[in-house]
Amino acid sequence: MRKDYKLEKRKYVIAAFVIFVAIIYILKLYTLQLNDDQYKNSADNNAFLRKTVYPSRGLIYDRNGELVVYNQPAYDVMMIPRDVQPFDTLDFCHTLNITREQFDKRLKEMRKSVGYSTYTPQTFFTQLSAQDYGRLQEKLYRFPGFFIQKRILREYNHKAAANVLGNIREVNPKDIERDPYYERGDYCGDLGIEKSYDNYLRGFKGKEILIRDVHGRIQGRYRDGADDIPGVAGRNLKLSLDINLQEYAESLMVNKIGAVVAIEPSTGEILCMVSSPTYDPTTLIGRQRGENYAKLNRDKYKPLFDRALMAAYPPGSTFKPTQALILLNEGVVNLQTAYPCYHGYINGGLRVGCHSHASPIAVKPALQTSCNSYFCWGLKNMLDNRRSKYGTVANAFETWKLHLVSMGYGYKLGIDLPSESRGFIPNAQFYNKYMERIDGVPTL
Ligand SMILES: [Zn+2]
Structure with missing residues (x-):
């Protein structure tokens, strides 16, 4: 028989085609099974529920060991939208003590929030009261797709020192960008000690892996909790503050604007630090936080502005020893130099009274x-x-200023609280400008 070379060649073409198709299939299988996280994640999310375990936040004590800030549990209602099945919405609203309108509004907000996904747990409702939590816990089986996430809120033994203690709030995208420890829904320290010592107080979050059935109901712990990561409690803090002294100083400052700082001279420890008007730290806990914070922010007396750390006040008579040192050091006076005082200092238009x-x-x-x-x-x-040796008033003033700088005036003290502002020492240029209106060189 004569060989058909054309058909012989076609055989190779068909074989090449089959191999080509097989390679495409293998490649697709490879990407589906090994490379593509999307399917893996959705399969995982169907079978597992990864819950964050929030550790207890460090407690805060005063210098005498008196407990000032501690924890109270709070409960967030979470939902995995994909697992939610038709349920009695009115019963759900009634259990949570909310209206149908609030329910719809919350659902809409949740869907619009950044990072929303139907596969992962979403916060539906935050900080349930203990009573609401009890009611919901009993009925939870009726609402598939919902579960409860326990978290920690702050509680205060004294309604004082709000400006020193600070508070905690939910993290925002900026916090997450700044510190990879944080995830959406976490809480971080805001203002005061809670902010400065956030890393000490917060501890480490844990993870719990739970198994779910096809209906999304929790069946138990995955591998009996062998892969769970336990949370580590935050570290406690002891302040130099005396909370009773703080309360007393705050009571003296009621209806006054200003600050009180008491320092233990031998160590530099701060015993009390009042900024008045102040506010009740308990107003910044829980679901009312946002509203109350906005109210404090709008308040014309600015209770959130820490006057002890940020406001500028004249130093008063405590400045006199410094002034005496400069005058003696510069030889302007010696121990015998005496000046007259008849109930005050009068020079030109200036009069400073004295006793x-x-x-x-x-x-x-x-x-x-x-x-x-x-x-x-x-x-x-x-x-x-x-x-004098200075030649000009400006030179003399500059010398005076340099003495102050050398003694640490005008610098931040480096207190371990956020938002400290530096002090202000006027120099000759400042006074020249200041006195321009009065048309002349300043006379004392
Ligand atoms: Zn005098």
Whole structure:
């Protein structure tokens, strides 16, 4: 028989085609089974529920061991939209103590939120009260696709020191970007100690893997919890603050605007730090937090502005020892130099009052009696003496300022609380500008 070479060639073409199709199938299978997380995730999500275990946050004590901030449990209602099956919505609303409108609104908000997915747990409702939690827990089997997530909120033993303690709030996208520890729905410290020591207080989150049946109902722990990661409780903190002293100082500042800071001189520890007006720290817990925070933010007396850390106040008489050191160091005065004081300092249009004491007065008794005139005369002599070593008023002023800087004035103290502002020391340029209106060089 004569061989048909054309048919012989076609055989190879068919074989090549079959191999080609087989390769495509193998490649697709490879990507489906090994490479594509989408199918793996959805299969996993059907079978498992990964729950975050929130550890207890560190407790905060005052210097005497008095418990100031502790934890209370709160319960969030979570849902996996894909698992939700038709249920009695009215019964659900009644159990949660919400209206049908609130239910619909919440559902709409949830669907619009960033990172919404029908496969993963979504927060439907936050911070149930213990009573609502009890009611829902009993009926939960009637609402497939819903489960309860326990979390930790703060509770306060004293309604004081809100500005020092700070509070906690749900993380925002910026927090998550800044710190990869956080995930959507976590809570982080906001303001005060809670913010400064967030890393110590928060501990480490755990994970719990639960098995679900085809209807999404929880059947138990995966491998008896062998793959679960237990949470690690946060570390406790002991403050230098005396909470009773803090409460007392706050009571003295009711209806006043200002700040009180008491420091233990031997160690620099802060015993109390009041910023007035203040607010009740318990108003920033729970579901009312957002509303109450906005109210505090709008308040014209600015209770959220920490006056102890951020406001600028004249130093008052406590500044006199510093001024005495500069005058002595510069040789403007010696221990015998005495200045007159007849109930105050009067020069040009300026009058600074003083109480009655012997006159003239030298530096030691001036400090003892806190004489205003002495220190006014001292500074005037330093600035205005034309035959002095400084040459100009501006130079004298600059020297005065450099002494202050060398003693640490004007710098941040480095307190372990957020938002400390630095102090302000005026220099010669500042006074030149300030006095331009009055048309002339400042006279003291
Ligand atoms: Zn005096």
